[in-house]
Amino acid sequence: MIQQFEAGLRAYRTQRWEDAIGRFAQVLEAMPGDQPSRLYVQRCKSFMTRPPPLDWDGAYTMQTK
Numbered sequence: 001m002i003q004q005f006e007a008g009l010r011a012y013r014t015q016r017w018e019d020a021i022g023r024f025a026q027v028l029e030a031m032p033g034d035q036p037s038r039l040y041v042q043r044c045k046s047f048m049t050r051p052p053p054l055d056w057d058g059a060y061t062m063q064t065k
Contacts, residue, residue, distance in 0.1 A: 004024075005023070005034075005037060012043070017044040018044075024040050025037075
C-alpha cells in the first residue's frame with residue numbers, strides 16, 4: 001500500500017486528480033481507516049472544481065477549521 005500511496009502523492013503533486021483519487025481509493029480498499037488517503041481524496045475533489053494556480057507548489061491551504 002505504501003507504493004500506491006506514493007503513486008497517489010506523485011499524481012496529486014502533478015495535478016492528475018483522477019489518477020490520484022484512483023490510487024488513494026486502492027489504498028482505502030485495503031485499509032479503509034487510512035485517514036491520509038481519505039484526506040487526499042477530498043483535496044483532489046476540491047481541486048477538480050477549483051484548480052490551484054499555475055505556480056502551485058503542492059501546498060494546501062485550509063479554508064475552514
